[in-house]
Amino acid sequence: MQSYVISENNALLSELCAGARNVASDVTAVVFGDGAAAAECGADHILTCPLEESGSPEDFAKAIAEEILKSDAACVLVGNTILGRALAGKLSVYLNTAVFATISSLTSEDGKPCFERTVFGGTAVNKQVIETAYSVFTVNSGIFAAAEGTGACTDIAPIAGAASASLKRVSKDEKRETAVNLVAAKRIVDVGRGLAAQEDLAMCEKLASAIDGEVGCSRPIAENNKWLPKSSYMGITGVQVKPDLIICTGVSGQVQHIGGINKSKVIVAINKDKSAPIFKNCDFGLVGDMYKIIPLLTEKLS
Ligand SMILES: Cc1cc2nc3c(=O)[nH]c(=O)nc-3n(C[C@H](O)[C@H](O)[C@H](O)COP(=O)(O)OP(=O)(O)OC[C@H]3O[C@@H](n4cnc5c(N)ncnc54)[C@H](O)[C@@H]3O)c2cc1C
Structure with missing residues (x-):
């Protein structure tokens, strides 16, 4: 089993890498932009997607899926951000599988990914084992503790495929809210x-x-x-x-x-x-x- 972790947020990427280690010993991180900035995320390999100013991570869905399909079986963890959710949806189509949203745990049962997530408005926990070769999960920050002192990844390479955009951004209006990092707060x-x-x-x-x-x-x-x-x-x-x-x-x-x-x-x-x-x-x-x-x-x- 191979694991892929994907996020435009490097802090979240480190947490996803830690979670991916629960199911696979080999972890590839897919990053958007500078691979060196994500080198310490805890992955064994890093694939970089050259994101243009007007582009979006979802433009690389096909290229990333083609990379994942080179493995016989793969577990894909995508950061649960607005951009991550759009990418996860497209990936699941290319991988012919479902997206399991906002999981709260991920382990391995008989070599298969086993996950939990809260359902019915938080009143119950659903536990499932994945029987298909490929699986896509979205994960919030704070679910896995980022591994520390993993050292810098040296296997950094550009992704083979190219971006293909189905949408073109015509304008950008930055959010003006100040973000608080509650996940890191003591x-x-x-x-x-x-x-x-x-x-x-x-x-x-x-x-x-x-x-x-x-x-x-x-x-x-x-x-x-x-x-x-x-x-x-x-x-x-x-x-x-x-x-x-x-x-x-x-x-x-x-x-x-x-x-x-x-x-x-x-x-x-x-x-x-x-x-x-x-x-x-x-x-x-x-x-x-x-x-x-x-x-x-x-x-x-x-
Ligand atoms: C599908 C779904 C998902 C949801 N997800 C979330 C979520 O992620 N996070 C979330 O927070 N909510 C979520 N909610 C909403 C959630 O159900 C509650 O409505 C919400 O958490 C209540 O917020 P509250 O405790 O601030 O307000 P209230 O329930 O109104 O409680 C206010 C409390 O303040 C106390 N109080 C009033 N005055 C004082 C005072 N002067 N001094 C001391 N105490 C006082 C009252 O006694 C009361 O207990 C979700 C709801 C649904 C249906």
Whole structure:
């Protein structure tokens, strides 16, 4: 079994390489642009796709598939980004297989890839073994811990096939949101709908700065209220984090949110409702008003 890992994001690529090692001893990374920049991702081989300014990774789907088809069997891990998802879909067509989206684990069972993913809105885990020769998975950041000290890959070569674009970009409007790297954060203040107003975020930011952490949130804070960037929300459809400490403030603890934070080492919950589900999923619980507790905690920890 050969493994291929593909992402336009080099940090994610390192995590995918670590996950791919669970099923294959030989890992090839496919990168877009400078191969040397990804040399330490942990792959044995790197194939570079020369991405033009107006191009997209999906333009290389056929070329990448032709490369994968040189192996009798292959497991393909694609970073679950907007560009990655488009590429994964096309790859699955060329490889005549399905895409298994947002997996939460990948192992080998009798030499076959075996994966898990949460289903039914996070209430159940589905485990499947792949029987076909080729399989394509999309993987969020934070699922696999990037291997460290793997050394630089020296087998870097351009992909044989060429890009073939079915779409032409006519303009580009850069997103202006500041991305927070919650996956790398050691401490997080998690803000939920208990926060009454956007300006009160300053209170949570002060607590985050007192513990040298980052601010993350539940989905409604980012998706509905738009008080924080979408990249800040945690959960089964958001970022999956594993900090040493997470302080959940005004978060009810719905299963879809818990699915993104339950690998944290220590979970502290502050909620004024003592029957909130978050208290079943935390190490320390404080029943009370976050508007009273957060300033006191910040003062103590500063
Ligand atoms: C398919 C699907 C996928 C989803 N994916 C995600 C996901 O990835 N991530 C995610 O976060 N959500 C996700 N959701 C939404 C999820 O179901 C919940 O609606 C959401 O997590 C609730 O966010 P919340 O806890 O901030 O808000 P609420 O559930 O409204 O909870 C607010 C909490 O704040 C408390 N509170 C209020 N005032 C105070 C105060 N002054 N002091 C202390 N506590 C206070 C309340 O007691 C309450 O418990 C998904 C939903 C679906 C259907």
